[in-house]
Amino acid sequence: MSDHGKRLWGGRFASAPTEEVLAFMAGRDVAAIRPCDEALVPYDLDGSTAHATMLMECGIIPAESGRRILDGLAAIRAAHDAGEFRLDPALEDVHTNVERELARRIGDEHAAYLHTARSRNDQVLLDMRLWERDVARAIAAEARGLAEVLIALGREHRADIMPGFTHHQHATVTSLGHVLLGFVGGLVRTVERMADWLGRFNRCPLGAVTGYGTTFAIDRECVAELLGFPAIEEVSLDPVQTRGEAEAELVSALELGVQHAASLAGSLILLSTTEFRCITIADGFSTGSSIMPQKRNPDSLEVIKARAASVVGCSAGLRALAGRSLFGYNREQQWSKYIVMDAVREGLPCFGILASVLQTMTVDADRMAALADRGFIGATPLTEALCQERGLAFRVAKTVVERAVALSVAAGSADRVSYEALMQALAEAELPIDVSSDDVRAWQSPELVLSRLTHAGSPGPEAVLAAAEALTSRLGRRQV
Structure with missing residues (x-):
């Protein structure tokens, strides 16, 4: 029997999720968490x-x-x-x-000699600092990998027109490339935060003992060098009584990174719905239903949102542990280990899964372009054209186009400002401006609008290419 036959869904799928993807989506439902x-x-x-x-x-x-x-x-x-x-x-x-x-x-x-000049206090501090150092580098690598995928796709889709949204409503014209690049900056900052974290916490705590040192003449710098630390913690009490601070900062940075991933995941979910039909999530990152034969659920993306929420909770938990006791070691600090490991287990895989979803999704450029010519999305470019081509002050032009939108709706239009509506609005405002029907049509054309978006950081194709180069350069400057 095939894998499809073993599960309660899958007959409509051309390919099944891998075991890795299934484990990511299933979470702890049937798999235990290791100690x-x-x-x-x-x-x-x-x-x-x-x-x-x-x-x-x-x-x-x-x-x-x-x-x-x-x-x-x-x-x-x-x-x-x-x-x-x-x-x-x-x-x-x-x-x-x-x-x-x-x-x-x-x-x-x-x-019996091994534990000389050492306590479990500084021993676990060291173990955690070594583990966290590797985790920080792994988070940076995963965030960098997702950023690189987005940059590549941004270049590829720089001319694919789509609607931009504010308040979940059509706003103005953009490109898919621009939208994808809009998520790269947060990932770059995640890489930068990991580098910053290492700059603060890549220091050896061993030798702190219980927090108050030892009468043995130990060489802490020797241990630091052997373990690849550039320095030691200067005061033995500091790392013991602030245990949880390094964890809190690490998880806070991870939290911000996975929140960006969750935001993109939520956008992809909406764009993949029957109502939008802009993208299709690959079978390998979708699941079916136990009752509805037609279903293709974007579970991988929904789970990213859930895991991001878990990381937020872990971040709050770590902050709550800090600074509530007499100086020195206190047992509640041990819980920082559990919380940081929970956060990393939940959050770290999100970057790679999302990168794979992006690399395998199918984009319907025609559908996106069609949506980019609805809901008066050309109203703002029309307003700007009246300023640039006919010399109106912006506030005057906006008032005129607002009136023209209302008149167009009353006349039964739901997509573009009509020539007749604009002329009536201009007449009501006593603005004898010469505008042709071709002008009104062209100034609202999504293709023309995108071509006129040329300033740095804008959705225009050339601007997207320049932004992609700048982001790639910025990524390259922060090696972790």
Whole structure:
């Protein structure tokens, strides 16, 4: 039986969603979320390896024990990579699991030295900072990838006319390329925010211990260098008592990025409806109904909106954790780990899924052009033409065209200002201006309007190309 036959829908689809897309859309319905500390195993091993190396080099622990610790940590890493090292919930956390496994492999007499000059406080801080550093780079890469897709599509569709909207109503003429590029700036800023985050928080917290240091003569700069940090946290208390701040800023930046993605997703949903029919979402990013045979639901885009809302909630939760206790470590700070991981799990995949939706969607340029000639969308260009071609002051011209719109509606027109209506409005305003019917028609032509939009940042084809180049250059300036 085909996959279509196993599900309750799919018979009308030419292709089915991939397992990745189905998992994205299904969320937690039938799949469990892995424990947070499973994601930290590689980072805990990295941190312990660097810490043990420093302890050896500083002569704080016996060299033989140090060598055995390093060998044991390498063996645990190999076991983890092979799927043979699993966390025991009875041991509370990743740190205890690693230390107990190390003792099992090399003996307590050697493993007991590993925790010298270290607390679980700064150990988890380090694990999280390493994980978050990779996450920040991943968010930047995913946002950059979506931005690059939008830039490419913006170039491709720079001359595809469509209506621009305000208040969900026809406003004036634009192009699909311009609309798509309108979402790139927010993604570029997401990349920039990740670079800014790294500039503030890519610092090594290990050595803070409980927040108040240690009497052992440790070399914190050595550990930082081994782990690829450009600097250490200057005051040991700071990273301990502000745990959650780095997480809050990271999720806040992610929140803004996925909100841009959700906004675009919502627009694509509307443009794909039967009423608009401007685009078609590919089968691989749609689902069907258990009862309605004809349905093609844009679930992938709807889920992006839902996941963005989840990230907003996580962002609020992290801010609520901050600054409500006596200085030093307090247990509620541990919850920042769960919240930031929830946010990343929900938000990070949105960029790639949306990029794939965009790359596979079908655009009906003729339909968009037809919609761009309805609802008096040419009224504003007509107003501007009366200013530019006949010398009217803008406020006067707008008043005249408003009256002409009302007269056109009364005469049964719902799309363009008629020549007769404009002439009557001019006459009522006692403005003896020479305007031909050809002028009125041309000044409202979507094609002519788009060609006259030439200033920087406008929807005109050449302006869109220039904007695409500028955005590409800006993306290239911020490497994360």
